[in-house]
Amino acid sequence: MARFVVEMVFETEDERLGDARPAHRRYWEDLAVRGVLLGGGLYTDESGGLMLCEAADDRALRRLVDGDPYVRGKLVRSVRIREWHVLVGGLKLPVGRDPEPQQLGFTMGSSADSLISRIENGPRIARAAMVAGRALTAHEHRIAALIVGGKTNREIATQFRVSVRAVELHITSIYRKLGIHRRAQLASALAA
Incomplete structure (x- = not known):
């Protein structure tokens, strides 16, 4: 891909x-x-x-x-x-901008800065998963970023038009791949 x-x-x-x-x-x-x-x-x-x-x-x-x-x-x-191609280190946003990286889906009215922020967050998640020995899927990547952005399981389910249980199964897979057990550990596992 x-x-x-x-x-x-x-x-x-x-x-x-x-x-x-x-x-x-x-x-x-x-x-x-x-x-x-x-x-x-x-x-x-x-x-x-x-x-x-x-x-x-x-x-x-x-x-x-x-x-x-x-x-x-x-x-x-x-x-x-x-x-x-994403280069190591990602992109840096100008100081003073608020990119709101929590929402990954296509959002009418979101800015190019928001897109850059989403891109910048992507490589960190992929690198953390590779350190654990297993790559996150693109969908797991998006869910992990939403979790770090503070979204609840219900909010994620609504955004992707799936059940809360489907989101929970993806989260379990993410945790297993990253070698963590709790939501609070996700951000630090991704930043590793």
Whole structure:
């Protein structure tokens, strides 16, 4: 699997954007649940947005992007897909910014800074799991970040549209892979 940054620029003068927004949002939320969308958000002026995605290759991702209701409705001026590699050390945010890294799904109105924060949090989780000898899945990675961000099991279940029990099973797997036993140990295990 490879990671890609997808940049969309919308036809901002088109009145149909508002009508297609709920379908666009549902489409990307479903891709987030499937592990394709890792994070994303709109530019402040809502003229477009960035998304971090994971796919087998750029053609597979292009097919998914082409299924977006905005793209199908010709409401997008341009789409740019670039393969992206996380470098050791991650990205640093400017001082004074509040990135709110707790929410990992596609959120209409979240900023590019929030996406950068999500990306920055990702490698630490992956490194901690590798130290334990087992890699977290993309979904476990998102759940672990939400837990560290202070979300309850019920809130996580609601976000991913699954049962609380399904979330509990993922948490058990995360704990086993990281060699921990309690929620309070998660942040320090990930920072190790």
